[in-house]
Amino acid sequence: xxxxxxxxxxxxxxxxxxxxxxxxxxxxxxxxxxxxxxxxxxxxxxxxxxxxxxxxxxxxxxxxxxxxxxxxxxxxxxxxxxxxxxxxxxxxxxxxxxxxxxxxxxxxxxxxxxxxxxxxxxxxxxxxxxxxxxxxxxxxxxxxxxxxxxxxxxxxxxxxxxxxxxxxxxxxxxxxxxxxxxxxxxxxxxxxxxxxxxxxxxxxxxxxxxxxxxxxxxxxxxxxxxxxxxxxxxxxxxxxxxxxxxxxxxxxxxxxxxxxxxxxxxxxxxxxxxxxxxxxxxxxxxxxxxxxxxxxxxxxxxxxxxxxxxxxxxxxxxxxxxxxxxxxxxxxxxxxxxxxxxxxxxxxxxxxxxxxxxxxxxxxxxxxxxxxxxxxxxxxxxxxxxxxxxxxxxxxxxxxxxxxxxxxxxxxxxxxxxxxxxxxxxxxxxxxxxxxxxxxxxxxxxxxxxxxxxxxxxxxxxxxxxxxxxxxxxxxxxxxxxxxxxxxxx
Amino acid sequence: xxxxxxxxxxxxxxxxxxxxxxxxxxxxxxxxxxxxxxxxxxxxxxxxxxxxxxxxxxxxxxxxxxxxxxxxxxxxxxxxxxxxxxxxxxxxxxxxxxxxxxxxxxxxxxxxxxxxxxxxxxxxxxxxxxxxxxxxxxxxxxxxxxxxxxxxxxxxxxxxxxxxxxxxxxxxxxxxxxxxxxxxxxxxxxxxxxxxxxxxxxxxxxxxxxxxxxxxxxxxxxxxxxxxxxxxxxxxxxxxxxxxxxxxxxxxxxxxxxxxxxxxxxxxxxxxxxxxxxxxxxxxxxxxxxxxxxxxxxxxxx
Numbered sequence: 001x002x003x004x005x006x007x008x009x010x011x012x013x014x015x016x017x018x019x020x021x022x023x024x025x026x027x028x029x030x031x032x033x034x035x036x037x038x039x040x041x042x043x044x045x046x047x048x049x050x051x052x053x054x055x056x057x058x059x060x061x062x063x064x065x066x067x068x069x070x071x072x073x074x075x076x077x078x079x080x081x082x083x084x085x086x087x088x089x090x091x092x093x094x095x096x097x098x099x100x101x102x103x104x105x106x107x108x109x110x111x112x113x114x115x116x117x118x119x120x121x122x123x124x125x126x127x128x129x130x131x132x133x134x135x136x137x138x139x140x141x142x143x144x145x146x147x148x149x150x151x152x153x154x155x156x157x158x159x160x161x162x163x164x165x166x167x168x169x170x171x172x173x174x175x176x177x178x179x180x181x182x183x184x185x186x187x188x189x190x191x192x193x194x195x196x197x198x199x200x201x202x203x204x205x206x207x208x209x210x211x212x213x214x215x216x217x218x219x220x221x222x223x224x225x226x227x228x229x230x231x232x233x234x235x236x237x238x239x240x241x242x243x244x245x246x247x248x249x250x251x252x253x254x255x256x257x258x259x260x261x262x263x264x265x266x267x268x269x270x271x272x273x274x275x276x277x278x279x280x281x282x283x284x285x286x287x288x289x290x291x292x293x294x295x296x297x298x299x300x301x302x303x304x305x306x307x308x309x310x311x312x313x314x315x316x317x318x319x320x321x322x323x324x325x326x327x328x329x330x331x332x333x334x335x336x337x338x339x340x341x342x343x344x345x346x347x348x349x350x351x352x353x354x355x356x357x358x359x360x361x362x363x364x365x366x367x368x369x370x371x372x373x374x375x376x377x378x379x380x381x382x383x384x385x386x387x388x389x390x391x392x393x394x395x396x397x398x399x400x401x402x403x404x405x406x407x408x409x410x411x412x413x414x415x416x417x418x419x420x421x422x423x424x425x426x427x428x429x430x431x432x433x434x435x436x437x438x439x440x441x442x443x444x445x446x447x448x449x450x451x452x453x454x455x456x457x458x459x460x461x462x463x464x465x466x467x468x469x470x471x472x473x474x475x476x477x478x479x480x481x482x483x484x485x486x487x488x489x490x
Numbered sequence: 491x492x493x494x495x496x497x498x499x500x501x502x503x504x505x506x507x508x509x510x511x512x513x514x515x516x517x518x519x520x521x522x523x524x525x526x527x528x529x530x531x532x533x534x535x536x537x538x539x540x541x542x543x544x545x546x547x548x549x550x551x552x553x554x555x556x557x558x559x560x561x562x563x564x565x566x567x568x569x570x571x572x573x574x575x576x577x578x579x580x581x582x583x584x585x586x587x588x589x590x591x592x593x594x595x596x597x598x599x600x601x602x603x604x605x606x607x608x609x610x611x612x613x614x615x616x617x618x619x620x621x622x623x624x625x626x627x628x629x630x631x632x633x634x635x636x637x638x639x640x641x642x643x644x645x646x647x648x649x650x651x652x653x654x655x656x657x658x659x660x661x662x663x664x665x666x667x668x669x670x671x672x673x674x675x676x677x678x679x680x681x682x683x684x685x686x687x688x689x690x691x692x693x694x695x696x697x698x699x700x701x702x703x704x705x706x707x708x709x710x711x712x713x714x715x716x717x718x719x720x721x722x723x724x725x726x727x728x729x730x731x732x733x734x735x736x737x738x739x740x741x742x743x744x745x746x747x748x749x750x751x752x753x754x755x756x757x758x759x760x761x762x763x764x765x766x767x768x769x770x771x772x773x774x775x776x777x778x779x780x781x782x783x784x785x786x787x788x789x790x791x792x
Contacts (some may be wrong), residue, residue, distance in 0.1 A: 303605065318742075325735040332727075369747065379735040382728070390724040435619070
């Protein structure tokens with residue numbers, strides 16, 4: 001009687017817990033193949049030739065990408081490095097994929113360029129005019145026109161140890177005021193319109209700046225200015241010495257951000273870019289320089305994008321398949337193995353529930369092949385029960401009593417189940433170690449499946465069955481699907 | 491004791507050996523001549539899967555896609571509510587956008603897309619990694635089974651396992667079924683499953699060996715036959731349950747994992763088949779060559 005009560009209590013409690021926690025299922029993190037989104041695998045190469053991709057630079061690049069993704073307000077971007085020179089980026093639920101993709105790649109190529117030795121007959125004046133006319137509209141600030149000239153003329157100040165370049169922020173007058181003289185100058189010389197041709201020589205790349213080396217400080221007039229720090233002071237000194245009086249243009253990809261004029265040699269590796277920036281502009285330029293301090297150049301080598309509706313459809317279809325498959329398996333077990341079959345069915349439900357809970361607790365991402373592994377897991381979890389029950393049936397046929405057949409069956413089948421499952425775990429571990437993306441996800445589910453299956457479909461199932469046997473609820477071999485006539489005396 | 495499955499499995503296995511060898515030879519020929527029908531995961535190029543909200547014929551789609559001039563002769567396959575466009579060339583993200591915009595504007599405004607793009611170097615690498623994974627898994631499994639059983643079991647199990655994996659690959663090659671990244675996952679699962687099944691039978695053989703005294707040379711054969719019959723119900727029931735799961739995935743599951751489910755179904759059937767007709771007789775063959783030690787089998791199998 002005691003055992004019957006404990007059996008009922010255990011069943012009710014477990015069923016209650018499962019029922020109560022089922023609403024949590026919506027918290028499972030779904031992979032982008034199930035909710036839509038995109039995944040890009042980048043191949044990283046050094047920005048300058050001859051350099052190597054180091055672990056450090058790769059990690060730094062990944063970090064910068066993450067900052068950028070976060071700045072865009074995307075939901076939970078996943079950025080992981082892979083191998084020695086790859087970065088995988090996963091962003092789910094993005095509506096404007098093109099923009100995100102473009103922005104993610106953008107910080108890859110921050111360059112400081114000069115017109116030194118360029119073949120175009122561009123004089124310093126033209127450079128200046130061009131840079132102004134083509135600069136981004138984002139930095140447009142009509143009010144800065146009057147002051148920009150002045151700031152261009154400010155000479156190098158030696159204030160203590162810190163030297164400065166005071167520069168023209170090259171605000172986008174051209175676009176805000178079409179009749180502007182600078183714009184006119186540019187139109188007269190179409191060849192000079194391409195700032196990339198004007199500033200042909202790459203002097204510095206994002207790699208030359210210290211990480212998060214750009215910061216905002218304020219002038220005495222409380223105007224924001226951008227301070228930058230460089231890794232190699234002597235290199236910067238050489239460049240600034242050579243380019244004194246010329247412009248040092250800042251490019252993000254092919255887009256000219258700013259073209260400050262170098263006022264003199266800077267020997268300590270720091271510089272300040274002043275101008276009439278608004279707070280926002282200064283912030284943006286700072287961010288661009290910081291995010292642009294990306295040591296590596298990225299090229300897309302693999303990409304997958306899944307539309308949101310397509311992902312949801314896949315999820316729906318596969319879940320439906322899972323439910324139908326599971327019901328059929330449960331029916332099969334109940335029909336073939338009677339009472340123990342029902343217990344197996346109950347344990348399979350516990351098994352699936354526990355796996356989902358592990359996914360929620362571990363914050364694992366469930367992918368489409370992952371669901372497939374889940375459903376396979378139901379089939380394979382059932383295997384543990386089938387092996388045990390078949391063994392018990394064998395023992396019953398040989399004439400053993402119910403309880404001793406149960407004990408012998410459990411003991412004899414355990415080794416088999418372990419051996420069989422460990423070989424599958426080995427295959428799963430190899431997949432996890434060598435696989436990427438979806439394969440890894442699948443392997444993880446497979447391994448967890450097996451471990452959970454041993455807990456629920458071996459130990460828990462055995463515990464429930466022992467309660468029924470000892471509580472004398474199951475008293476006939478028929479309950480195991482063995483006819484009395486099949487049993488031989490010992 | 492009575493068993494429902496009293497057949498001479500070892501004797502009839504020679505027909506199955508012939509069958510397997512023919513299939514493997516066909517597979518090798520097909521792989522050598524036609525190779526595998528690689529999906530975009532393994533081939534350079536871009537693959538666009540479009541889920542349509544209304545029916546579109548190829549005649550409607552072709553001019554729109556060709557007008558974009560994204561690639562020479564993109565191949566268009568139209569299915570039920572879906573359309574697949576494959577470009578031999580890798581599309582850049584701007585091109586990808588062009589395609590999407592043109593498609594939603596001119597053909598189906600509610601269409602949703604799945605775009606996969608692969609660089610040739612990555613494709614090769616995926617294939618190489620998969621091969622390594624299979625080899626590494628085999629090695630790990632051989633070591634485990636050799637420790638738990640003996641090397642003869644390990645060899646027989648791995649041969650059966652590679653047999654299963656290869657036959658599924660061969661069938662995919664012969665019938666020109668598309669091979670993508672999930673196919674590798676399926677093959678690795680088949681390997682795991684095939685072993686699972688083989689180990690259960692081997693476990694029974696080992697157990698029966700331990701409790702029997704062998705006097706005549708045919709005794710080990712009897713043990714193998716008995717062990718197979720004893721585990722037959724279990725093998726059939728297990729295969730059936732996993733089979734149910736896979737068939738449901740194949741029929742009702744998402745289009746993206748259809749080929750995965752098919753590979754799994756084939757792998758399951760061959761996994762169960764090889765455990766009985768390939769692995770166990772092969773173990774017997776190896777065992778029978780070990781004449782001197784046959785007198786004290788309990789030591790060798792303990």
